[in-house]
Amino acid sequence: MRWSKALIPTQKETPADAVAPSHVFLLRAGMVRQLGAGAYTYLPLGFRVLNKVIKIIREEMEAAGASELLMPALQPVELWKQSGRYETFGELLMQLTISSNQTIALGPTHEEVITDLVRDLVKSYRQLPITLYQIQTKFRDEPRPRFGILRTREFLMKDAYSFDADVEQLSASYDAMYEAYCRIFDRCGIPYVIVEAESGPIGGDSSHEFMVPSSTGEDVVVQCPSCDYAANRERAEIGEAAATLSLPDSTTPFEEVVTPGRRTIQEVCTFLKVPESTSAKLLVFLADDKPVAVLIRGDHEANEAKVRRAFGASTLVAADAATVEKVTGAPMGFLGPIAIKIPLAIDRSVAAMPHVVVGANAVDLHLKGVVPGRDFPLDRVVDLRNAAEGDPCPRCGATMIVKQGIEVGHVFKLGTKYSKAMGATFLDDKGAEIPLIMGCYGIGVNRIVAAAVEAGHDDNGIVWPLPIAPYEALIVPLQPQNPAVLEAAESLEKQFTEAGIDVLMDDREQRPGVKFKDADLIGIPLRIVISERGLKEGTIEVKWRTDAAAHQVPAATAGEAILAELEAIRKGLAATCVERRIARAAAKGQ
Structure with a gap:
């Protein structure tokens, strides 16, 4: 081409x-x-x-x-209704109305x-x-x-x-x-x-x-560098960290604190002058349309997939403000676990805390010094939060x-x-x-x-892997109007094509700098430059996109030399694929 x-x-x-x-x-x-x-x-x-x-x-x-x-x-949208996904897929499902007012997706x-x-x-x-x-x-x-x-x-x-x-x-x-x-x-x-x-x-x-x-x-991968554990954030489990907290004084009762207008964790903790990691937030969801609550440390984020599994639910959505107040008796921003009337799951990190700041289930009130297990039960303690950098691996305990x-x-x-x-x-x-x-x-x-x-890219453009590059080789005659240059380029093009190589020739009447910049931008793995000067010296310039510098090959045997380089690269890639396949089979056998 x-x-x-x-x-x-x-x-x-x-x-x-x-x-x-x-x-x-x-x-x-x-x-x-x-x-x-x-x-x-x-x-x-x-x-x-x-x-x-x-x-x-x-x-x-x-x-x-x-x-x-x-x-x-x-x-037909009827198929989606049969499977039960018509509602759960939501607005992502593109729909249109055709003749006879039939709706299709x-x-x-x-x-x-x-x-x-x-x-x-x-x-x-x-x-x-x-x-x-x-x-x-x-x-x-x-x-x-x-x-x-x-x-x-x-x-x-x-x-x-x-x-x-x-x-x-x-x-x-x-x-x-x-x-x-x-x-x-x-x-x-x-x-x-x-x-x-x-x-x-x-x-x-x-x-x-x-x-x-x-x-x-846009996806987050949580990975252990010490073993082969890896999961996306929705799925990633968190290993149990060794207990480092001292036992609380179980005789000291919790304290009720007025927190006027402070609803968010940040606002409450700033007002109380305590770290967010010493607080917990109670969140209400509808699990299969039934209200449930989870208690998460203030500086953590709930993982809805884990919450759904904790309650054995097929669907899970966050409850709106009206529903929250109806099922808890308190407005959002002041919810807490004490005397909660709906099913409650508690994240492991909260259960391990000696004391915690929580909502008092009343407007403008929070509680300090609440002790998990003493002031509210620990009947359902599970991993409910998103994994984060530094959390322990669930398999080997190493830092993820x-x-x-x-x-x-x-x-x-x-x-x-x-x-x-x-x-x-x-x-x-x-x-x-x-x-x-x-x-x-x-x-x-x-x-x-x-x-x-x-x-695969650098400041100059794309660096394609050889197997999926648009062309494997780019021939660049610098003076295409010169018969000798064009003849050498066409001879290489014919030799490559006959050998089954995808080749593009830049036959444009453009300055060398423009051609080289475009070559780097489109990222074809192999660039072959033919010039008047090179032919006089009996050489052709070859440069791989991944190499910093070009090298010269004899013009008389350039085709054979370049094809040999390409074949070596191909064999190396094939060998790597085989090695990985063998390694996977061995790992599975273990």
Whole structure:
């Protein structure tokens, strides 16, 4: 491909609304163009990257035994009501009214559609197990599309669904997809961490996320540097720290303190001149529409997923002010655990405190010197808060660290959540009708592209991993009007193309500085410069995007030398993928 024939609209200046490196460089490199909030056109270079990612995904999904299909983006909302997700998915679900006043949804995901399909087509255990996947555009009414193609309203996703007859089959299907994901991300050349995760509105009882570490990532990864424990913040457990607090004087009663107009933890603690870590806040939720309360240390944040699990609830929402006052008898800002009438769970950090400042369940009143276990019961003490930097690991007790990350993949064990709700059953070998057991496996295709840029860039532009770069090699004839220079460039282009190398030639009549800056910006791994001076000296310049300096190869044997370098890089990448696969297998065997 010739640069002059391609659409590569590079930009010198950073777009005003671009902040994340992937957003900046994909726009500047002419790979994407924004049409509207959360909607992007993929220009030729960006589309080539996208297609290379898709090719890797397809190859690994097929190797894992999954079969590809394509389902409609238009989905009847009745299916969402059957599954029970119509309300829980909320405003993210894009809906429109078509003829006959029928309401349909633009698919954000396809659990309902695939379950509807399989319940009609799979009737016997002899048809199981089966895993089906698609690569398709999804739609979600994202309230804050940002960071370019990282968070959009329209995005490309690979979603797969396994259907099994029993738990053992599900585990095998899950493991096959888990390993396929590792191979996909290994082959794409992006760094990733596998973390335990919450299933969220998808549902299910076991899930893992694949995260690419990035300072612009909107997900939080809690990780132990001493063992292999890692989880997202929603899921991360907290180990029990060794007790360091002295026992309180159990004979001293708590003290009632007037705190006029002080409602927030910060206001109360500032007024009382005590650290926020010595206070606790009582929060009220509706768990499956029933009021419950949790007590969290003042400087901590409640983890709603943990709260939901603590009460065995399917749904959890924060109670509004009117509901809070109705079920507790006190307004928000002055709530406390003493004599509370609704079910109460207490975070472990509060239970370990010798005394605590809490609300008095009365306007403008708080209590000092309240002793957990003496002044209110410790009947339900569990981990209820978000993990933070410095917390102990739940497995080895070492100090955990917190990083930001970009979620590029997610695997779930759904179980029978959808099959029971939607009546998707099969007949087992005894003729009994049993709900299908499901798994769900998603990859954000666009996010892999963005994550690769987040993980691979410098001040000059993108540094693409070789397997997903738009082209593997860029030939730059500095004087294309010179017949000798152009002939040498075309000869290399022909040799590379015949060898199966993706090659782009910058045949523009531009100054060398402009060509070099654009080459760095678009990030093609290998740059080959052919110049009048070099040909006179019998050399051609070769520079890898990851190297600080270029090197010279003899012009007469340049093609063979460069192809040998490329082949060595490819073999090295393949060997690394194999080594990682062997390491995963060994770890699993342990």
